Amino acid sequence: MMKTNSTTAKIKVLLIALLLTFGQFYSQTHNGAVGINTTSPNPNSVLDVISGNNNKGILIPRLTEAQRDAITINKPQDDGLTIYNTTEDCFNYWSLADDEWKSVCGQLGKAVFTIDCSAAKAMGTYVKGRDLTASNYLSISVNVTKIGNYTISGTTPNGYNFYGTGTFLNTGIQTIRIAGQGNPLNIQTDTVSLNANGTDVTCTPPVSVTVLSPAGTFTMSCGSATVNGVYKVGTALGASNTITLPVNVSSLGSYTVTSNTVDGISFSGSGTFTATGNQNITLSGTGTPTSTSVKTLTLTSDSQGGVSTTCAVNVIVVIPKKTVLHIGLETAYGYSAFTGPSRSLMDSPTNFGTTASSIVKYEGFTHTSLGNSPSSAALQTALNAKPDIVIIGYNYTPNATDAGYIASYLNKKGIVIALTDDTGTAQNLFRGIFSDPTISASNGAGAGSVYALSNTDDPVLNGPFGDVRGKNWGEDASTTVGMSGLTSGFIPYSYAQPINSTTARTGISGLRSSSVNFIWFGDGGFLSNENANGNPYSSNTIEPFVAPSSGGYFPVQKATYGYAGNGYSTGGMQVQNSILFANMIAWAIKQAEFSGINTQ
Incomplete structure (x- = not known):
C-alpha cells in the first residue's frame, strides 16, 4: 500500500511538469492564444473556440436584469464586462464611458409593460370565409414602465391571428393596435390567446371574437333612418350617438353596415339576421366632430343578391351660441x-x-x-x-x-x-x-x-x-x-x-x-x-x-x-x-x- 502511494505521487509530479512544459511551449508557439478544438488558434484572438461538428455554441453568464443590476461594478476594471440579459433577451455590456449597462440590441432594448385586460377588445367584424382587413385589430391598453421594443400576438384556433411589433418611446398608459390577418374558418366564438414579449398573458374574462355567418340579403331605408343623440364639436361620440336604420331582410345571414368618416365621425354595426322582413338595426358612432357642418355619411352594407348596398344619412352637429x-x-x-x-x-x-x-x-x-x-x-x-x-x-x-x-x-x-x-x-x-x-x-x-x-x-x-x-x-x-x-x-x-x-x-x-x-x-x-x-x-x-x-x-x-x-x-x-x-x-x-x- 505504501508502495502504491509512492508511485501515484510520482505520476502526479510528472503530469504537472508535463503540463507546465506544454503550457509554456503552447503559449510561446501561439503567442498566448488559446484554442479549443483547434491546434491553430487565431493569432489575433486570446481564445479561439471551434464547434467540432458545427452543432454547438458558446454560453456566457445568463442573468436577469435584476441580477445584472446587483453586480457591484468596479468601474475601471469592469469596462466591457458582458452578460446575457434574460429579461431583455439580449447581450449587455458595462460601459465605462457612459457609466451604465448597454444593450447590443440598441439603447432601448425590450420594453417592460403590462396589459389592461379590461380594456382589451377585438375591433371590426369577423365573418366566416372573409379575409380580415385593416378594420380587424386588437385594441390593447398598456401601462409602460420601461421604454423599448415590444411584440404582442393574439392567436386563435380558427384560421386568423393578430400580430404587432413596435417601440414604446414613452412610459405610461397608452393604446396600441395589433393588426389581424387570416380568414375565419368556422362560425363560432373564439378565445384570443395573448402573448407579450414572449410571455403569455391570461385575461379573465378572455378577449373573445364572434365569427359571423356569411352576409344575408337586405335593403336599407336611409330615408327613414333616425340619428340619435347630440353631436358637438370637440365632444367624443358616446353610447347615445347611434343611427337606427330600417332594413328589409329577404335572406338570413350576417350583416355589416359601415359609414365613411366625415369631419371626424363614423358609424358601424354588425350582427346576424334571425328573421326576414322589415326590422331595425343599430349603428354605433365613433370619433369626435371637427366642425358644425352637416355630415352626409355614406352607409355601405355587405348585402348579397345584387341589391343596392349604399345610401346616405345626414348627421346634424350642435351650432354654438x-x-x-x-x-x-x-x-x-x-x-x-x-x-x-x-x-x-x-x-x-x-x-x-x-x-x-x-x-x-x-x-x-x-x-x-x-x-x-x-x-x-x-x-x-x-x-x-x-x-x-x-x-x-x-x-x-x-x-x-x-x-x-x-x-x-x-x-x-x-x-x-x-x-x-x-x-x-x-x-x-x-x-x-x-x-x-x-x-x-x-x-x-x-x-x-x-x-x-x-x-x-x-x-x-x-x-x-x-x-x-x-x-x-x-x-x-x-x-x-x-x-x-x-x-x-x-x-x-x-x-x-x-x-x-x-x-x-x-x-x-x-x-x-x-x-x-x-x-x-x-x-x-x-x-x-x-x-x-x-x-x-x-x-x-x-x-x-x-x-x-x-x-x-x-x-x-x-x-x-x-x-x-x-x-x-x-x-x-x-x-x-x-x-x-x-x-x-x-x-x-x-x-x-x-x-x-x-x-x-
Missing part, C-alpha cells in the same frame, strides 16, 4: 323679441337646444338690447361689435344715417330680421340696403288683414318648424307697410293685397333679400301677443303670434283670425306668424354659423 341684438319697444305686447312669447320661443330648448328632441340643434342665444330709440352713435358701436343677428321691431325709426350703418353691417354678412310698419323706417332701410333712392313705402290695410304667402321653396317658408307655403300671415293692430320700386335682388314672401279685402293694394309686404342676410315684413306687431304663456289672444284682429308654454313655446298657427271681407268671415282664417318667425330664426342661426359676419 350666437349673439342677438334687439332693437324695438319692450312692452307686454312683445313687439321686440327681447320680451314676450317670441323671446320664450327663442330660448326654449324644445325649439333651439342641445337635447336629442330639440328641433334645431343649437346651444342658445346671448341676448342684448338697444331699446326703442338708440342714438346713431350707440347703433354704430353696437353693430361694430359684430352681433351675429339683429332683430328690429316696432317702433324703432332709423334715419338715413342709421340705415347706412345697418346696410354696412349687412354687407359684412351680418343678419337682420326687420318687422316694421312705419313708412319712413321701411323706406330708409330699403333705400340704404338696396342702394336705390327710388324705392318707396306706403301704408296698406289695417288691423286683422291677412296676407297670402307665396309657394316659393324657401328655408323660411318651408323650414324646420313647418311648411307655410300657400298659407297666411296676419297684420296686428296698426296698418301694414308695402314696398314699391323693387326690381330685383329679393325673394317675395307676400304682396300688399290682403286676401280678406277687395280694396286694391300694390307692392310687397314680406320678402328676403337674395344678396344679403335681410328679412322684412311690413308689420311692427308681427310678434305681438300680450299673453306671457303664449296662448292665443282672444281678438281676431290683433296679436297674431301664438306659441303656448304648454308645448314648450313651440310655434303654432292662430286658428281664428282676420276681419270679414272678400268672402271670408270674421276669424275665418288662420295665420302662421309664429311659425314664420321660428323658421326665420332657424335660417338666421344657420347663416350666422356658415356665412355670417363672424365666419370671415
Whole structure:
C-alpha cells in the first residue's frame, strides 16, 4: 500500500511538469492564444473556440436584469464586462464611458409593460370565409414602465391571428393596435390567446371574437333612418350617438353596415339576421366632430343578391351660441323679441337646444338690447361689435344715417330680421340696403288683414318648424307697410293685397333679400301677443303670434283670425306668424354659423 502511494505521487509530479512544459511551449508557439478544438488558434484572438461538428455554441453568464443590476461594478476594471440579459433577451455590456449597462440590441432594448385586460377588445367584424382587413385589430391598453421594443400576438384556433411589433418611446398608459390577418374558418366564438414579449398573458374574462355567418340579403331605408343623440364639436361620440336604420331582410345571414368618416365621425354595426322582413338595426358612432357642418355619411352594407348596398344619412352637429341684438319697444305686447312669447320661443330648448328632441340643434342665444330709440352713435358701436343677428321691431325709426350703418353691417354678412310698419323706417332701410333712392313705402290695410304667402321653396317658408307655403300671415293692430320700386335682388314672401279685402293694394309686404342676410315684413306687431304663456289672444284682429308654454313655446298657427271681407268671415282664417318667425330664426342661426359676419 505504501508502495502504491509512492508511485501515484510520482505520476502526479510528472503530469504537472508535463503540463507546465506544454503550457509554456503552447503559449510561446501561439503567442498566448488559446484554442479549443483547434491546434491553430487565431493569432489575433486570446481564445479561439471551434464547434467540432458545427452543432454547438458558446454560453456566457445568463442573468436577469435584476441580477445584472446587483453586480457591484468596479468601474475601471469592469469596462466591457458582458452578460446575457434574460429579461431583455439580449447581450449587455458595462460601459465605462457612459457609466451604465448597454444593450447590443440598441439603447432601448425590450420594453417592460403590462396589459389592461379590461380594456382589451377585438375591433371590426369577423365573418366566416372573409379575409380580415385593416378594420380587424386588437385594441390593447398598456401601462409602460420601461421604454423599448415590444411584440404582442393574439392567436386563435380558427384560421386568423393578430400580430404587432413596435417601440414604446414613452412610459405610461397608452393604446396600441395589433393588426389581424387570416380568414375565419368556422362560425363560432373564439378565445384570443395573448402573448407579450414572449410571455403569455391570461385575461379573465378572455378577449373573445364572434365569427359571423356569411352576409344575408337586405335593403336599407336611409330615408327613414333616425340619428340619435347630440353631436358637438370637440365632444367624443358616446353610447347615445347611434343611427337606427330600417332594413328589409329577404335572406338570413350576417350583416355589416359601415359609414365613411366625415369631419371626424363614423358609424358601424354588425350582427346576424334571425328573421326576414322589415326590422331595425343599430349603428354605433365613433370619433369626435371637427366642425358644425352637416355630415352626409355614406352607409355601405355587405348585402348579397345584387341589391343596392349604399345610401346616405345626414348627421346634424350642435351650432354654438350666437349673439342677438334687439332693437324695438319692450312692452307686454312683445313687439321686440327681447320680451314676450317670441323671446320664450327663442330660448326654449324644445325649439333651439342641445337635447336629442330639440328641433334645431343649437346651444342658445346671448341676448342684448338697444331699446326703442338708440342714438346713431350707440347703433354704430353696437353693430361694430359684430352681433351675429339683429332683430328690429316696432317702433324703432332709423334715419338715413342709421340705415347706412345697418346696410354696412349687412354687407359684412351680418343678419337682420326687420318687422316694421312705419313708412319712413321701411323706406330708409330699403333705400340704404338696396342702394336705390327710388324705392318707396306706403301704408296698406289695417288691423286683422291677412296676407297670402307665396309657394316659393324657401328655408323660411318651408323650414324646420313647418311648411307655410300657400298659407297666411296676419297684420296686428296698426296698418301694414308695402314696398314699391323693387326690381330685383329679393325673394317675395307676400304682396300688399290682403286676401280678406277687395280694396286694391300694390307692392310687397314680406320678402328676403337674395344678396344679403335681410328679412322684412311690413308689420311692427308681427310678434305681438300680450299673453306671457303664449296662448292665443282672444281678438281676431290683433296679436297674431301664438306659441303656448304648454308645448314648450313651440310655434303654432292662430286658428281664428282676420276681419270679414272678400268672402271670408270674421276669424275665418288662420295665420302662421309664429311659425314664420321660428323658421326665420332657424335660417338666421344657420347663416350666422356658415356665412355670417363672424365666419370671415
